[in-house]
Amino acid sequence: MNILVTGGTGYIGRILVPELIGRGHNVTVIDRGFLDYDDPTKDYEGAHLIRDDIRTCDPSRLRGFDGVIDLAALSNDPSGDLDKTATWDINYIGRVRIARLAKKLGAKRYVVASSCSVYGFRDGLSDESTPTNPLTTYAEANVAVERDNLSLNDSSFRATALRFATVFGYSKRFRLDLVVNAMTFYGYKNRVVRMMRDGNQYRPFIHVKDVSRALIQAIESNDDIGGRPINVGNERLNMQIKDIATIIMHKLGKDTKLELYGDPDNRSYQVKFDAARDLLKFETKFDLEYGVDEIIDKCKEGLDDLPQMHTVNYYKTLLNAEDSIAKYLNLKPKIIF
Numbered sequence: 001m002n003i004l005v006t007g008g009t010g011y012i013g014r015i016l017v018p019e020l021i022g023r024g025h026n027v028t029v030i031d032r033g034f035l036d037y038d039d040p041t042k043d044y045e046g047a048h049l050i051r052d053d054i055r056t057c058d059p060s061r062l063r064g065f066d067g068v069i070d071l072a073a074l075s076n077d078p079s080g081d082l083d084k085t086a087t088w089d090i091n092y093i094g095r096v097r098i099a100r101l102a103k104k105l106g107a108k109r110y111v112v113a114s115s116c117s118v119y120g121f122r123d124g125l126s127d128e129s130t131p132t133n134p135l136t137t138y139a140e141a142n143v144a145v146e147r148d149n150l151s152l153n154d155s156s157f158r159a160t161a162l163r164f165a166t167v168f169g170y171s172k173r174f175r176l177d178l179v180v181n182a183m184t185f186y187g188y189k190n191r192v193v194r195m196m197r198d199g200n201q202y203r204p205f206i207h208v209k210d211v212s213r214a215l216i217q218a219i220e221s222n223d224d225i226g227g228r229p230i231n232v233g234n235e236r237l238n239m240q241i242k243d244i245a246t247i248i249m250h251k252l253g254k255d256t257k258l259e260l261y262g263d264p265d266n267r268s269y270q271v272k273f274d275a276a277r278d279l280l281k282f283e284t285k286f287d288l289e290y291g292v293d294e295i296i297d298k299c300k301e302g303l304d305d306l307p308q309m310h311t312v313n314y315y316k317t318l319l320n321a322e323d324s325i326a327k328y329l330n331l332k333p334k335i336i337f
């Protein structure tokens with residue numbers, strides 16, 4: 001298939017794009033951020049990389065694709081709250097623009113990466129029939145983009161939204177704002193695992209390789225998986241933060257200490273993943289221990305604390321550079337549908 005991946009040089013994209021290429025797809029990536037810090041080209045051999053912005057790129061960029069995997073976003077809650085207008089522009093208007101153009105220009109399949117954070121914090125297990133309860137701009141934009149882009153679903157254009165659990169695991173664009181990654185990385189570096197009080201809070205998790213597998217399964221699927229959101233994760237990985245800390249400390253060894261920070265945070269949520277099994281025929285393969293081992297191995301190989309691993313700072317840089325990026329790309333600052 002000819003596949004466009006927006007935001008394809010980010011944390012998930014760095015696992016997904018090489019996998020898609022390996023499966024014989026012709027891949028094009030549109031991302032405005034790459035080359036600021038690292039060069040993915042050698043892992044993306046055969047792919048077409050375009051430095052551009054989903055909000056303003058020329059519509060012709062969207063021509064000629066069978067499928068679109070839409071990953072571009074300000075990708076976490078604090079980044080989303082940095083600049084609410086930019087978050088709505090990118091995560092909502094930008095992604096609606098991409099889906100509408102893709103449909104208009106002949107794509108048959110569209111998959112957007114949404115998030116289980118649309119459920120907010122609540123008791124019990126949330127499934128896709130649970131009313132959404134977005135608590136941040138990031139989550140609100142996900143709810144809005146699901147509503148608009150899933151409504152494009154019809155017999156000629158299959159639109160799917162995958163609501164991912166919080167991701168962990170190693171990728172060449174490693175993210176230190178993700179809880180498992182940060183606890184493991186800094187636990188290794190400082191021999192101290194820092195845990196937000198008091199660790200009783202539940203969150204759903206998924207390994208980044210499983211995210212990539214789910215996106216591939218969704219774009220390649222011939223089944224009727226359009227028009228609705230699908231939670232992607234595994235009930236076994238609905239975990240309490242204190243259990244994660246225990247696993248990490250066990251892996252790191254006896255000299256590792258636990259340090260609590262913050263006010264007690266008892267906001268929890270847990271998610272059901274039956275639809276991923278039934279509709280997408282998707283099961284996760286990787287558990288938390290695998291992800292922790294892998295990050296520790298990378299630390300032993302010399303994984304260092306780099307600026308691009310700090311998602312919020314990285315997006316601050318991008319947002320501050322907005323004008324110069326616009327000039328560099330010769331963009332007109334307006335949204336073209």
Ligand SMILES: NC(=O)c1ccc[n+]([C@@H]2O[C@H](COP(=O)([O-])OP(=O)(O)OC[C@H]3O[C@@H](n4cnc5c(N)ncnc54)[C@H](O)[C@@H]3O)[C@@H](O)[C@H]2O)c1
Nearest residue numbers: 007010011012031032033053054072073075113115164167
């Ligand atoms: N990592 C997680 O825990 C998680 C969980 C659920 C959903 N998601 C979603 O998956 C997607 C990818 O997440 P990620 O972890 O790879 O994030 P990431 O921040 O590493 O990657 C996002 C990419 O989008 C690009 N981008 C941002 N704004 C853009 C714009 N206007 N035009 C073009 N490119 C732009 C960035 O440069 C970056 O490379 C995001 O939509 C995110 O919200 C991630």
